[in-house]
Amino acid sequence: MGLVVKLVFVVFAVNFILACGPIHNSNGAINNDSLGTVSSDIFSKTVQPIIENNCALCHDGSTSAVAFAVSDSNISQNTLLNFDLVNLANPTASKIVTKIAAGHNGITTDVSTDLSLAIEDWMLQLSESE
Numbered sequence: 001m002g003l004v005v006k007l008v009f010v011v012f013a014v015n016f017i018l019a020c021g022p023i024h025n026s027n028g029a030i031n032n033d034s035l036g037t038v039s040s041d042i043f044s045k046t047v048q049p050i051i052e053n054n055c056a057l058c059h060d061g062s063t064s065a066v067a068f069a070v071s072d073s074n075i076s077q078n079t080l081l082n083f084d085l086v087n088l089a090n091p092t093a094s095k096i097v098t099k100i101a102a103g104h105n106g107i108t109t110d111v112s113t114d115l116s117l118a119i120e121d122w123m124l125q126l127s128e129s130e
């Protein structure tokens with residue numbers, strides 16, 4: 001290949017890679033763990049404490065229930081995202097919110113409201129950090 005052809009190819013390839021970006025699913029969640037550690041730091045101070053206090057008994061990997069209540073905030077966040085259990089664009093529609101609101105193992109519905117507000121707070125702080 002001539003130099004010009006090579007350069008054109010490289011510019012094309014770089015543009016293609018940049019244009020793709022993270023993959024969003026229908027819930028606005030990002031499927032490739034790209035929210036990263038800035039996000040999981042905020043997550044660890046908003047959503048995660050509620051989950052650890054109310055869900056860890058079963059969702060910590062010790063049962064067959066999805067293991068999102070683990071101490072590593074990055075893994076906890078990404079598990080929620082990858083199983084589509086949080087709706088970042090519409091926190092009240094998140095499965096972790098609706099599941100508790102509908103009644104789940106006797107957990108009070110206050111926890112559902114707290115989770116929804118915490119997801120909202122997480123997204124607000126994340127947008128302010130960018």
Ligand code: HEC
Nearest residue numbers: 054055057058065066083085095096099100104105107111
């Ligand atoms: C006593 C055990 C127990 C506790 C405590 C518990 N869960 Fe669950 N959870 C389960 C089991 C078992 C399932 C799978 C069966 C089902 O869907 O109900 C489940 C399923 C779910 C699902 C559906 C997952 C999916 O893939 O659709 C969500 C969402 C969920 N739990 C959220 C929570 C949240 C949020 C908490 C804490 C606020 C919590 N659970 C606390 C046992 C528990």
